[in-house]
Amino acid sequence: MTDSKTRGVLGDKDFHELCRKRNLVTITLTIVSLLVYFGFIFLIAFGHDLMAHKISESVTLGIPVGIGVIVVSWLLTGIYVYWANREYDTLVERVKDKVNNS
Amino acid sequence: MTETTLGQTNLLAVFFFLLFVAATLVITYWAARRTRTTSEFYAADRSISGFQNGLALSGDYMSAASFLGIAGLVALRGYDGLIYSVGFLVGWPIVLFLIAEPLRNLGKYTFSDVVAFRLKQRPIKAAAATGSIITVLLYLIAQMVGAGTLVQLMFGMPYEVAVVAVGSLMIAYVLFGGMLATTWVQIIKAVLLLGAATLLVILTLARFGFSYGALFGSASALYGDGFLEPGGLVSNPVDAISLGLALVFGTAGLPHILMRFYTVPNAKEARKSVFYATGFIGYFYILTFTIGFGAAVLVGQEIILSIDQGGNMAAPLLAEALGGSIFLGFLAAVAFATILAVVAGLTLAGASALSHDLYVGVYRNNVSAEKEEVRVAKTSTLVLGILAIVLGIVFKNQNVAFMVGLAFAVAASANFPSLLLSIIWRGFTTAGAVVSSLTGLFLATALIILSPTVWVDILNNPEPIFPLGNPALVSMTAAFAVGIIISLLTRERQAEARFDEEKLRTYVGIGAE
Numbered sequence: 001m002t003d004s005k006t007r008g009v010l011g012d013k014d015f016h017e018l019c020r021k022r023n024l025v026t027i028t029l030t031i032v033s034l035l036v037y038f039g040f041i042f043l044i045a046f047g048h049d050l051m052a053h054k055i056s057e058s059v060t061l062g063i064p065v066g067i068g069v070i071v072v073s074w075l076l077t078g079i080y081v082y083w084a085n086r087e088y089d090t091l092v093e094r095v096k097d098k099v100n101n102s
Numbered sequence: 103m104t105e106t107t108l109g110q111t112n113l114l115a116v117f118f119f120l121l122f123v124a125a126t127l128v129i130t131y132w133a134a135r136r137t138r139t140t141s142e143f144y145a146a147d148r149s150i151s152g153f154q155n156g157l158a159l160s161g162d163y164m165s166a167a168s169f170l171g172i173a174g175l176v177a178l179r180g181y182d183g184l185i186y187s188v189g190f191l192v193g194w195p196i197v198l199f200l201i202a203e204p205l206r207n208l209g210k211y212t213f214s215d216v217v218a219f220r221l222k223q224r225p226i227k228a229a230a231a232t233g234s235i236i237t238v239l240l241y242l243i244a245q246m247v248g249a250g251t252l253v254q255l256m257f258g259m260p261y262e263v264a265v266v267a268v269g270s271l272m273i274a275y276v277l278f279g280g281m282l283a284t285t286w287v288q289i290i291k292a293v294l295l296l297g298a299a300t301l302l303v304i305l306t307l308a309r310f311g312f313s314y315g316a317l318f319g320s321a322s323a324l325y326g327d328g329f330l331e332p333g334g335l336v337s338n339p340v341d342a343i344s345l346g347l348a349l350v351f352g353t354a355g356l357p358h359i360l361m362r363f364y365t366v367p368n369a370k371e372a373r374k375s376v377f378y379a380t381g382f383i384g385y386f387y388i389l390t391f392t393i394g395f396g397a398a399v400l401v402g403q404e405i406i407l408s409i410d411q412g413g414n415m416a417a418p419l420l421a422e423a424l425g426g427s428i429f430l431g432f433l434a435a436v437a438f439a440t441i442l443a444v445v446a447g448l449t450l451a452g453a454s455a456l457s458h459d460l461y462v463g464v465y466r467n468n469v470s471a472e473k474e475e476v477r478v479a480k481t482s483t484l485v486l487g488i489l490a491i492v493l494g495i496v497f498k499n500q501n502v503a504f505m506v507g508l509a510f511a512v513a514a515s516a517n518f519p520s521l522l523l524s525i526i527w528r529g530f531t532t533a534g535a536v537v538s539s540l541t542g543l544f545l546a547t548a549l550i551i552l553s554p555t556v557w558v559d560i561l562n563n564p565e566p567i568f569p570l571g572n573p574a575l576v577s578m579t580a581a582f583a584v585g586i587i588i589s590l591l592t593r594e595r596q597a598e599a600r601f602d603e604e605k606l607r608t609y610v611g612i613g614a615e
Contacts, residue, residue: 009610010602019609026199033195034350037188041346044185044332045339052331058319060330066184067391069192070384074377076195081377089370095610 009099018091025083033076040069107427108409108418109258114431116257122290122439123271129286133279140475143280144211144454145364148615150285152371156378159362161288162447163353163379164295164386166440167248167506172387173420174413176394177406180321180329183394185336187387189346193353194383198376201354203369204525207607207614212451213360213517214459217524220600221532227463229539231455233516234357236543238452238486239493240509241358242445246494247502249441255415256434262495268438269491272445276453276483281365284446291436291443296382298436299389302417305424306396317392320399329398341570345507348574352510355517358451369611393417400424449486456482504555507572511550515542515577523585525608528601530585531594538585545580549573 009015043051043065051062141147150158168190176183209215214230246265253264275283310316322330336342353359363372397406397416400423409415418437422430457479462470470478519542520535550556552567570576607613 009606015606015609019605022609030196030199033192033199037192037350038343038346040188041185041336041339041342044336045342048332052327056315058315058322058330060181060327062181062332063184063318063330066181066188067388069188070387073192073195074380074384077198077377077380080195080198081373084373085370092610096612099610099612 009095012095012098014091014098015095018088018095021091022088025080025088029076029080033073036069036072036076040065106405106409106419106422108415108422108430109255111258112256112427112431112434114428115434116431118432118435119438122294122435126271126275126283126287126290126442129290130275130279130283133283133286136282137278137280138476140211140458140472140479142282143476143479144361144450144458146281146285148365148367149282150365150371152366152374153378154285154289155362155366155371155375156382157292158285158288158365159359159375159379160382160386161290161292161295161443162358162362163383163444164292164440165245165248165444166252166437167244169295169299169386169390169440170252170414170417170437171412172390173394173397173417174406174410174415176391177397177401177416178403178413179333179335180325180395180398181331182333182335184391185332187391189349191380191384191387192346193350194376194380196350197354197359198373198380200522201360201525202363202372202376204608205360205521206363206366206369206372207609207611208525208604209364210615211361211364211458212454213355213357213521214455214463217520217535218463219524220597220604221524221530221535221594223468224464225532225536227459229536230517230520231459231464233355233512233539233543234455234459235452236547237355237509237513237517238357238448238455239489240505240512241356242448242452242490243493243497244502244505244509245441245445245448246490247497247500249438249445250494250498252414252437252441255410256418256437261498265491265494268441268445269487269494271442272449272490273484273487275442275446276450276487277480281450284443284450285362285365287439287446288443291439292382294436295440296386296389298421298433299386299393301429302396302421302424302433303389303392305429306392306400306420309396309400309424314392317395317399321395324399325403340575341572344570344575345572347578348507348510348514348572350514351518351578352512352514352574355513355521356509357455357513357517358447361451361454362447364615368614390417393420396420396424445490449483449490452486453479453482456486501560504550504560507555508546508550511546511572511574511577512543514574515546515581516540517542519578519581519585523582523589525604527589528598529589529593531589531592531597533592533594534585534587534589537588538581541584542577542581545577546573549577 218226397420
């Protein structure tokens with residue numbers, strides 16, 4: 001690809017939009033997944049009584065919370081893939097078309 | 103249960119294992135005819151689908167150590183085992199959000215391709231390959247020693263024989279079948295492991311009327327309420343955060359995991375493969391948690407401890423209690439297959455760092471004929487495989503548990519910071535990247551030697567010099583800080599100019615291999 005083409009795309013509105021959206025989504029999701037995990041560690045370190053609280057006859061709150069961290073982490077990857085497959089890829093195709101036609 | 107056949111030669115285990123070996127060798131033979139070019143050897147000609155790669159990633163990541171070790175930890179310590187499982191999963195979303203797609207779009211075969219994209223090839227590749235090889239070797243030693251011990255415990259086979267058998271098979275897969283054979287070994291192993299663990303959980307829950315409440319109830323009746331609560335594992339929060347950082351960001355710096363993203367045709371498939379992998383691995387850890395509780399109740403801690411102090415035989419003993427020697431044999435064979443799939447992936451990643459990064463990137467300054475590179479890659483495989491066997495035997499009876507923690511710490515400190523900064527920051531320079539990797543590598547290694555894990559537990563000193571069990575909090579932070587400071591001090595205009603091209607490729611994939 002020639003430099004002029006690169007420069008053309010880099011100034012393009014759609015390309016800016018695409019970068020901005022991807023950064024927003026990935027940074028938000030990264031922060032959320034770190035908060036979920038380190039929140040869990042924090043609860044174990046400082047919320048022992050809460051985690052040991054029985055939510056039924058023989059299940060402590062800590063068990064669904066721990067399993068929940070695993071499930072939520074997976075759901076976050078699902079949210080990202082859903083977003084990327086639908087919205088991000090459409091923007092990528094649009095930018096690619098522009099590059100090919102310029 | 104009063105007695106076990108564990109440790110005796112189980113003919114069924116041998117039969118299942120030979121069946122697995124025969125099937126994988128047939129695949130290797132088939133793959134060998136499709137493994138001639140570098141793209142075929144390192145990346146299975148980018149022919150693996152997202153779903154297949156998701157299975158292979160989980161097969162690459164779920165080690166026998168984590169299966170048997172975490173089930174054992176849960177059986178002995180109850181809830182605390184879950185904290186470990188969670189830690190080993192949470193790196194995967196980070197791999198997806200920050201690394202997988204840019205890596206696929208920017209690189210060719212190794213993660214150092216990405217770091218070297220607009221920086222100076224030789225110094226970058228030398229530094230990044232060092233980080234890769236150290237990570238791979240640490241992980242490989244831990245796996246080989248684990249393999250020897252486990253096979254000895256399960257089959258009654260001598261340690262050295264087990265290590266040589268594992269080493270020879272992994273060399274055969276990688277040497278002849280390259281990434282294609284390695285991928286299919288990992289896929290088969292993932293299916294077998296997930297299937298065996300699922301069956302074990304179903305049989306366990308059947309004993310409790312398919313009620314988790316009844317299972318947990320029996321466990322707390324036997325071992326007290328504390329078994330269902332966080333215990334002493336996270337007594338020091340700073341320690342827990344440091345280990346957490348190593349696990350979260352180390353996953354995004356493991357060369358054998360990163361390499362797998364080059365086996366799919368494009369960034370979209372790379373993206374999908376992480377979603378599948380995270381699902382499989384998460385499901386697996388939830389199963390392992392249940393298996394640990396099942397073993398604690400149905401086998402009992404006393405018997406588990408009498409076979410192995412580390413509790414590693416909890417899952418096999420549970421299989422025997424529920425399905426007799428047939429199920430025990432099957433599970434033992436699956437554990438063996440699990441080890442093989444992980445060490446094959448590691449060997450391939452190590453060989454590619456030696457051949458693609460060091461030989462071609464550094465020694466030949468990135469000019470190499472296709473045939474020559476494949477030959478060097480195969481020689482590297484052989485060298486690394488033999489080295490792994492030798493190290494496996496040298497480290498017999500040594501406490502190598504810290505090596506996995508160190509491998510994650512090195513990955514998080516030496517590999518991850520320079521990889522991430524090279525993708526996101528225009529001002530990142532060659533000097534910044536090299537000093538960052540070396541700082542991370544040196545600090546992670548030095549601090550773990552001075553930590554309670556090595557200084558006290560292995561070298562038998564009374565007090566640790568460095569207080570944290572895992573050094574990532576310090577070593578990773580330092581690697582980022584040094585990478586940023588050195589880059590600010592050494593502007594590299596050529597690299598800055600090429601950032602636009604890199605950015606277009608990162609986000610859109612134009613020009614990707």
